[in-house]
Amino acid sequence: xxxxxxxxxxxxxxxxxxxxxxxxxxxxxxxxxxxxxxxxxxxxxxxxxxxxxxxxxxxxxxxxxxxxxxxxxxxxxxxxxxxxxxxxxxxxxxxxxxxxxxxxxxxxxxxxx
Amino acid sequence: xxxxxxxxxxxxxxxxxxxxxxxxxxxxxxxxxxxxxxxxxxxxxxxxxxxxxxxxxxxxxxxxxxxxxxxxxxxxxxxxxxxxxxxxxxxxxxxxxxxxxxxxxxxxxxxxxx
Numbered sequence: 140x141x142x143x144x145x146x147x148x149x150x151x152x153x154x155x156x157x158x159x160x161x162x163x164x165x166x167x168x169x170x171x172x173x174x175x176x177x178x179x180x181x182x183x184x185x186x187x188x189x190x191x192x193x194x195x196x197x198x199x200x201x202x203x204x205x206x207x208x209x210x211x212x213x214x215x216x217x218x219x220x221x222x223x224x225x226x227x228x229x230x231x232x233x234x235x236x237x238x239x240x241x242x243x244x245x246x247x248x249x250x251x252x
Numbered sequence: 253x254x255x256x257x258x259x260x261x262x263x264x265x266x267x268x269x270x271x272x273x274x275x276x277x278x279x280x281x282x283x284x285x286x287x288x289x290x291x292x293x294x295x296x297x298x299x300x301x302x303x304x305x306x307x308x309x310x311x312x313x314x315x316x317x318x319x320x321x322x323x324x325x326x327x328x329x330x331x332x333x334x335x336x337x338x339x340x341x342x343x344x345x346x347x348x349x350x351x352x353x354x355x356x357x358x359x360x361x362x363x364x365x366x
Contacts, residue, residue, distance in 0.1 A: 179261075179358055241354055243297075
């Protein structure tokens with residue numbers, strides 16, 4: 140399995156508080172992604188990174204920010220958590236060789252009360 | 253617009269029966285296509301991928317998928333389902349653009365009857 144660690148695995152937080160989720164990889168891959176998974180929606184891309192300090196928005200980026208100061212770490216921050224951000228968050232990595240797939244972490248289950 | 257449609261939310265099959273999960277995509281360029289499987293509480297595991305060449309691709313766990321460009325489809329098949337195949341299956345499409353993002357379908361949950 141690709142070396143991807145997400146932390147925490149579970150978190151419960153209150154509406155209005157900031158939350159940071161961490162993704163750590165040991166594969167030295169250039170591309171990293173944050174997806175959220177919700178019933179009936181599959182996985183939707185929040186933000187992605189194509190290198191240190193190089194990030195861009197996905198289709199559901201409102202209310203989220205990211206940072207990547209090192210190749211191995213990609214942080215997702217919910218600036219002021221809302222109940223609609225209750226979800227399972229997955230980090231993925233890719234080496235971007237021709238046709239290389241994404242490899243996923245085990246997810247973080249976030250509940251906003 | 254780029255999209256992936258998995259028309260079946262749930263499918264139930266008997267153990268030992270054959271399986272076909274449907275996937276249709278909309279993508280402007282030559283697509284790269286993937287099937288992933290997710291067991292409860294786990295991340296997504298890659299089953300197989302198609303880039304070019306032979307339109308019938310083999311994957312892990314006895315799965316295969318066939319790319320049909322004329323139908324914009326990439327259906328997943330297995331000749332004989334095992335109880336351990338019960339999981340959620342996701343089809344995804346992407347391409348070698350500058351971001352290499354994948355777009356996922358909404359998933360199909362497979363239930364296996366003993």
